[in-house]
Amino acid sequence: MQHLAIQRGLRALSTSASAASTTTTASAPASGAAAATKPLVLVDYYALNDASSYAVVQLNRHPANALSLEVLEELKRTYADLNRRVASKPASPSSDKSATATTGSAAAAAADTNAPTGPVRAVVLTSAVPSFFSAGIDLGEFTKGKDHWLHYWKTLRETFLDIYTAPMPTVAAINGHAPGAGAVFSLACHHRIMLRGKYGFGLNEVAVGMPVPEWLCTVMANTTSVRTAERMLPFGSMVNADTGLASGLVDSAVDSPEQLREAALKQVLAFNSVSFFAQSFTYKNIRSSFAAHMRATEDEDMKSSWSFIGTPAFQDQLARLRASLAAKKPRKDA
Amino acid sequence: MQHLAIQRGLRALSTSASAASTTTTASAPASGAAAATKPLVLVDYYALNDASSYAVVQLNRHPANALSLEVLEELKRTYADLNRRVASKPASPSSDKSATATTGSAAAAAADTNAPTGPVRAVVLTSAVPSFFSAGIDLGEFTKGKDHWLHYWKTLRETFLDIYTAPMPTVAAINGHAPGAGAVFSLACHHRIMLRGKYGFGLNEVAVGMPVPEWLCTVMANTTSVRTAERMLPFGSMVNADTGLASGLVDSAVDSPEQLREAALKQVLAFNSVSFFAQSFTYKNIRSSFAAHMRATEDEDMKSSWSFIGTPAFQDQLARLRASLAAKKPRKDA
Amino acid sequence: MQHLAIQRGLRALSTSASAASTTTTASAPASGAAAATKPLVLVDYYALNDASSYAVVQLNRHPANALSLEVLEELKRTYADLNRRVASKPASPSSDKSATATTGSAAAAAADTNAPTGPVRAVVLTSAVPSFFSAGIDLGEFTKGKDHWLHYWKTLRETFLDIYTAPMPTVAAINGHAPGAGAVFSLACHHRIMLRGKYGFGLNEVAVGMPVPEWLCTVMANTTSVRTAERMLPFGSMVNADTGLASGLVDSAVDSPEQLREAALKQVLAFNSVSFFAQSFTYKNIRSSFAAHMRATEDEDMKSSWSFIGTPAFQDQLARLRASLAAKKPRKDA
Secondary structure, three states: OHHHHHHHHHHHHHOOOOOHHHEEOOOOHHHOHHHHHOOOEEEEEEEOOOOOEEEEEEEOOOOOOEEOHHHHHHHHHHHHHHHHOEOOOOOOOHHHHOOOOOOHHHHHHHHOOOOOOOOEEEEEEEEOOOOEOOOEEOHHHHHOOHHHHHHHHHHHHHHHHHHHOOOOOEEEEEOOEEEOHHHHHHHHOOEEEEEOOOOOEEOOHHHHOOOOOHHHHHHHHHHOOHHHHHHHHHHOOOEOHHHHHHHOOOOEEEOOHHHHHHHHHHHHHHHOOOOHHHHHHHHHHHHHHHHHHHHHOHHHHHHHHHHHHOOHHHHHHHHHHHHHHHHHOOOOOO | OHHHHHHHHHHHHHOOOOOHHHEEOOOOHHHOHHHHHOOOEEEEEEEOOOOOEEEEEEEOOOOOOEEOHHHHHHHHHHHHHHHHOEOOOOOOOHHHHOOOOOOHHHHHHHHOOOOOOOOEEEEEEEEOOOOEOOOEEOHHHHHOOHHHHHHHHHHHHHHHHHHHOOOOOEEEEEOOEEEOHHHHHHHHOOEEEEEOOOOOEEOOHHHHOOOOOHHHHHHHHHHOOHHHHHHHHHHOOOEOHHHHHHHOOOOEEEOOHHHHHHHHHHHHHHHOOOOHHHHHHHHHHHHHHHHHHHHHOHHHHHHHHHHHHOOHHHHHHHHHHHHHHHHHOOOOOO | OHHHHHHHHHHHHHOOOOOHHHEEOOOOHHHOHHHHHOOOEEEEEEEOOOOOEEEEEEEOOOOOOEEOHHHHHHHHHHHHHHHHOEOOOOOOOHHHHOOOOOOHHHHHHHHOOOOOOOOEEEEEEEEOOOOEOOOEEOHHHHHOOHHHHHHHHHHHHHHHHHHHOOOOOEEEEEOOEEEOHHHHHHHHOOEEEEEOOOOOEEOOHHHHOOOOOHHHHHHHHHHOOHHHHHHHHHHOOOEOHHHHHHHOOOOEEEOOHHHHHHHHHHHHHHHOOOOHHHHHHHHHHHHHHHHHHHHHOHHHHHHHHHHHHOOHHHHHHHHHHHHHHHHHOOOOOO
16 A cells, blocks of 8 residues: 555655545645635645655646635644644654654544545645746736735744744655745755756746845855855856756756655655654754854844845836836746 | 956956056045055956946055055955945845935945945955965064054954954955965955965964964854864864865866956856845854854953964064074065 | 884774883772772873874773773873873963973983873773673663662763863774763764774664663764764664764764774864874864863753663663573673
């Protein structure tokens, strides 16, 4: 049974239209029927073994996974739900062995008929949209005034932290372009695999006229090095799979969607090869210092963000960009 | 016109005697006629395009660019002046487009008849002295008592920070030896290109019996890695262009003065290929944490510095070294 | 004479039974005759030149250098003694030249008839036990209750810091397996050389179900990079000499015990090739920030450590592991 479930997991990673029977969304019932019929984030659960499962989370906002507020909120709800389904609360090593139907997380899983055999040990984050992991911030989000922007930016920060500090690790399967904020969530992950090809990955904010916020500079420095961040970010540099591998931005590069699925699953199995408790606390010991710093500087970052987004110059530049994009393609988002 | 100006910029980089017509110094008129006739720091401006220029700053204290207090003060004044001529005050993105004759910086430029077409977008820091980028601290500075030393050391720290935190980026074109403090200012720069050859570059303080101050250890760690700093600094290790490239101390290595000029200009154009505002704020977001730390520990560093320089043992050792150098060569400085 | 002494030093590194005439232990006389007859830590002193010596410290608890409390205490006493015999108190550069019989350290050396020509300039830390540098924490230490564990853990932390902040540098000659805490003290050293072969080196805590404490995650990040620590520690990854070299965990890899001795001695000579004062203060400037952090978080770390070790789940798992080991081999420690 385990093997079959893993095979299904592989398929879910390979198709944008996942099998309905194993797909759920993180939407609360209150979020309405419309969201349920066209989920922005697809979530599939597969058994790893009798005791636990893994989840495949796919961004699913066509045509480019532009990050609207709704996508962020859906992703945030997804991780809240995954946290409830976590393999075991890593509060003590005892739960490593006793992660059975009596734990709260398994009870939560049982309450959802779409959920499979056991609590979630690891996550794969990928895209269900061809050619794009995510195009980054939906340009429309910049134009809705200060209050909306601050809410949006706060949600983006929190979603990053939800992934970054989740008790179960996430592997990003980067199967398309991932510029700017489109790369941010994969940088919150615990492992990054990138598909070779024409795709670009990286914090290219400066190339489109925006500064990179301090916390994201630090994320880049922690992923590569202080100097690599300093050599890439001020030029809006992006990488492909191989240059990303060389600079440490991604952990492995693969040649095909099939290899991407295999590598992602192999990483899930690697996560699961050691004690969940010990692994989770070790990630926490590595990551809690930056997470605390990011939380402590929230006010400053929010203020700094609006001090740029709110300027007439940026809004004018944005209006010209949107007009130019609209002239090229009749896309709702980019 | 742009092309010609760039060609002139290339020539300025290649000769120690820059064309008088395009050369100015940062000296305030109060600094006297003697300084004006033999400038310790040469500054040339060249047009990048109709809207902005770049500056070539050459250390010019023969025979080895030993860093006397006067050189530091001249370099400090140079950066103060460059800051006034900056491409645009990066306070908001609006100034990116409106950097015209109405800005304060352009007004300052207009007031100086030596200044060319527009405000300064980037800087090249190099040496006008054959074989030396800079020999480091002028040995005479160590011998003038506590008050003088503290003033000197404070000026050196501030000059480092002026370059490190300048709104416009600097590329160091390292065209000769750069030991100890002779390497420090290039480590403050945003990009380092080094000429291959017999030249040594690096913080070799320990090799000449001096400890490396904490802030400089951190600069080295940020440029390479904590461990690389720990492997090099306690041994006073220096690099040539290729070993510097391998360790990350320099960003590129070139074979000839011509290639050095071309690479420096290429880097200036790379700086200029993206929004000045976005780039400048991104550098700030990467660098402000260290700059704040360096400022916060000034008192401690000043005290620590004199606790070493002021010892009879160091002063004795220094006297022997100066006597030995004097016996070898009739140089005024080294 | 210097050459002969160095040759003897080489031999001491090569044999587990050092020549009695040059071997001493750090034990205070109060530690009893039993310890003197079977020292857990062997210490040999050899002349580097007329003015100073180096020490070879060998862990000597057969069969695997499992770290009992007594081993830690002996190692701690060893470094306390080495500090007294240090080449010169690096309080000022003057002592660099005047490290003679009038200094306190030389006086201490003179008081011990086993000590050779001069104060200690550098240390080699290695193992006198075949195949093991150190097997890590003696499993018995986990089973003696909260007070004992807290005392043990505090002693381990302090021993790490004693090596990490010692005025004279230590080179680790890793001549066997070094898993978990068996790698910790070598990570406190200033240089690491590892013998090629079947040996594993690294913080494999997670592979045996234990989280890596925050301070040890930071040590790993400082030795390699934040991301390398994040890629290795949550999986309990270990390295051999060559993969350790590639990741920066070790500084060189050698093929034979002879090469290990030569490389260790070469590193001692490299340490001694520059001013002790300048080197020692530069190490301090690089390392004091982490040392202060480690000291400041002691309470938190002690609490966190017991919150894991004290759980019934861990104690049960440990009991099973010890039973399984006892069934396999009649070893007293592992």
